Amino acid sequence: MSGRKLRAAVIGLGIGKSHAKGYLNSPDADLVAVCDMNQERLQQSADEWKVEGRYVDYHAMFKEADLDVVSVCVPNALHAEVSIAAMEAGCHVICEKPMAVSVGEAEQMVAAAKRTGKQLMVCYNYRYRTDSQWMRRIIQSGKLGQIYHASVSWHRETGIPGWGLFGSKQASGGGAFIDLGVHIIDLALWVMDFPEALTVSGSLRSLFGPVARKTWGRKPGQTVDQFDVDDGGVAFIRLANGVSMLLHVTWAEHTQPKEDSFRIEIQGTEGTVIQHVRHYGSNDTLRYFTEIEGESVTITPDIRFEGPQSHEALVRDLMSSLRQGQTPATSGEQGLATIHILEALYQSSEQGHEIALT
Ligand SMILES: NC(=O)c1ccc[n+]([C@@H]2O[C@H](COP(=O)([O-])OP(=O)(O)OC[C@H]3O[C@@H](n4cnc5c(N)ncnc54)[C@H](O)[C@@H]3O)[C@@H](O)[C@H]2O)c1
Incomplete structure (x- = not known):
């Protein structure tokens, strides 16, 4: 570059x-254009950021x-x-x-990225949260011994997105699992360095969305235009080297009011580490269970969250990867691994049996 x-x-x-925001705050980028088919949104954002290219x-923008x-x-x-289309037009994505x-x-x-030589x-x-990165480091250091199990979940009490096209299978490909499950499957695989997925078994349901219950922003008596996706479910994934993964994901359930939290638990022969993030916060998110001198101990890592943690950090990562000629941390190939699992999970739920991936 x-x-x-x-x-x-x-x-x-x-x-x-x-x-x-990531581009606007990056010393390596200029936000020169924005695009949205919704004119009002387009105008509002472009005015706010003083961006001239509006499409x-x-x-036409490309x-x-x-x-x-x-x-x-x-x-x-x-x-x-x-x-x-963006990569064909010469853009990193x-x-x-x-x-x-x-x-x-x-x-x-992935093929388009290879063909065009662009980063995807x-x-x-x-992944850019400080606690996620600490969790990956402790697992990669070997301190947890042989990893044998991952238990991951995302629970929302009233969390069916009430905007956009999230309830449409055609527009979104699925519901809670493709929306929230994708994040925690990726996080668990990433901290374990992407063990190969061998089989997937899923059981999904759609109980609240179709009757317009537990939807963000819903007014009493409101009906839904379309809801043909999952609003919760469970899955079991067999990974290479005898590692198992349990998943539980909900957009809606009867639990603690306003609950919206994800939890990644990784168990090894020498220790267990848990990341539990409530309401996207950074307070008290980590536990580490191990033995010291024959005694079971609980460690509460009090780590410092500094600098950008989310989208802004991800944009920065792409900028610095491009500057250094490296592949960014969240590559297309890793994205593909999670889509393999999700596709099999939906198939398994529809067909009522486990799906082999290899
Ligand atoms: N990483 C995260 O944490 C996170 C959070 C929220 C959403 N998302 C993802 O981001 C995507 C968008 O979600 P959202 O919540 O912003 O939805 P949204 O409906 O609020 O926004 C989507 C926008 O895309 C515009 N659009 C649709 N088709 C277009 C087209 N052909 N050309 C130009 N503009 C078009 C719409 O007008 C709309 O403004 C989804 O894939 C969702 O899964 C990710």
Whole structure:
């Protein structure tokens, strides 16, 4: 990368605003264009950030805006199409999670990155939390001994997204599992250095969404236009080297009011580490259980959260990877590994039996 700043753009201005913040605060980038088919959103964001390039059509933006890097933050079913078009137009891409709604599409994205020589980064922003990085370091250091089990969950009490196209299988590819499950599957695989997934068994349900219950922003008596995706479920994944993974994900359930928390527990022969993040906070998120001199001990790591932790940190990672000619931490290949699991999980639930991946 030369000394000049990278010309960046964001497509889709919902969570895309967090990407924009990353570019706006980066010394290595200029946010030169934004794109959204919703004119009002487009105008509002572009005015706020004083961005001159404003587009409702991303093809026109790729043609005219002379871009180096693009964040793709549109609904899931468009991720592959827009990301591939961006790479073909000469841009590096940060694609929001899930990378794609099928293995076939995700493979096409990885192939496009290879063909064009562009970086394809999947937006797994929770990897950039200081506690996630500490957890990965302690596991990679070997202190937990032989890893044999991961138990991961995300629970929401009233957490069905009430905006956008999250309830549509066609637009989003699935519900709670493709929305929240994708993050925690990725986190668990990443801290364990991506052991191969061998089999997947899933049992998903859709009980609250179809009757408009437990939806964010819902008014009493409101009905839903469309809801044909999962709003919760469980899964069991067999990983290489005898490692097992249990998953429990909900957008909605009867539990502690306003509950919205994820939990990653990794067990090894020498210790267990747990990350429990409540309401996206950073307070008291880690536990480490081990034995010292024959005694069972509980350690509460009190680590310092400093600097950007989420989308902004991810944007910075891409910028520095490009500067140093390295592959960013959340590569397309790793994104593909999680899509393989999710596709099998949905298939398993529909067919009522375990699916082999190898
Ligand atoms: N990493 C995270 O933590 C996180 C959080 C929220 C959402 N997301 C992901 O981000 C994506 C968007 O989610 P959201 O909550 O921002 O949804 P959203 O519905 O609020 O925003 C999507 C935007 O894309 C625009 N859009 C749709 N099709 C378009 C097109 N063809 N061209 C231009 N603009 C188009 C819409 O007008 C809308 O403004 C999803 O894939 C979601 O999974 C990730």
